[in-house]
Amino acid sequence: MPxxxxxxxxxxxxxxxxxxxxxxxxxxxxxxxxxxxxxxxxRPVPGFGDPNARLFVVGLAPAAHxxxxxxxxxxxxRSGDWLYETLHRFGFSNQPHSTHRDDGLRLVDCYxxxxxxxxxPGNKPSVEEFDxxxxxxxEELRLLRKLRVVVTLGKIAFDQYLKACRELSxxxxxxxxxxxxxxxxxLPWNVTLIGSYHPSQQNTFTGKLTKPMFHSVFRQARKxxxxxxxx
Numbered sequence: 714m715p716x717x718x719x720x721x722x723x724x725x726x727x728x729x730x731x732x733x734x735x736x737x738x739x740x741x742x743x744x745x746x747x748x749x750x751x752x753x754x755x756r757p758v759p760g761f762g763d764p765n766a767r768l769f770v771v772g773l774a775p776a777a778h779x780x781x782x783x784x785x786x787x788x789x790x791r792s793g794d795w796l797y798e799t800l801h802r803f804g805f806s807n808q809p810h811s812t813h814r815d816d817g818l819r820l821v822d823c824y825x826x827x828x829x830x831x832x833x834p835g836n837k838p839s840v841e842e843f844d845x846x847x848x849x850x851x852e853e854l855r856l857l858r859k860l861r862v863v864v865t866l867g868k869i870a871f872d873q874y875l876k877a878c879r880e881l882s883x884x885x886x887x888x889x890x891x892x893x894x895x896x897x898x899x900l901p902w903n904v905t906l907i908g909s910y911h912p913s914q915q916n917t918f919t920g921k922l923t924k925p926m927f928h929s930v931f932r933q934a935r936k937x938x939x940x941x942x943x944x
């Protein structure tokens with residue numbers, strides 16, 4: 714069984730999905746005007762964080778000019794600004810900003826990942842692309858042996874996490890727990906699942922997701938970890 718470093722090398726070198734390869738590389742060449750001096754990453758984006766994490770945060774996919782530019786998940790875009798500020802607020806990171814791979818950010822008791830590792834056109838991976846990428850999520854869940862709380866950013870991440878758990882032969886409830894912002898489920902395999910709206914600009918600009926709402930999710934995560942101690 715590989716460790717996380719080996720797994721992340723495998724992710725970075727992946728070319729399973731031709732449509733995503735073409736798109737991520739085209740974006741890396743064309744760039745956005747404000748980032749014209751950047752050398753874009755333009756490859757799959759691995760997970761990031763503490764290998765002994767008890768908190769797992771999973772989103773949808775890298776942003777075309779965020780993770781696909783910087784090479785680190787939720788780094789270099791507005792969603793990442795919200796996420797890392799919040800993680801810092803609740804003691805899961807050493808700093809509130811994430812701008813590039815060498816900015817000194819370190820996560821504490823937390824690992825951040827995504828259900829698809831390449832930026833997809835229109836931010837919409839296909840069913841086949843989810844399926845092709847899921848083995849990486851499965852392997853992360855196997856390797857992160859101390860996970861006790863999972864926060865899913867958006868309904869798609871929520872559903873994909875439960876699908877991965879079923880493939881790992883966990884006793885996933887039937888019918889599936891419904892997604893909602895702030896919903897909390899104590900799952901039979903000793904993990905607490907918390908749903909959150911994704912901190913996308915569509916959600917934050919419209920007020921569907923506010924900072925207090927987002928903070929409340931991670932306040933719950935911190936509370937549950939404190940209650941459980943190291944168990």
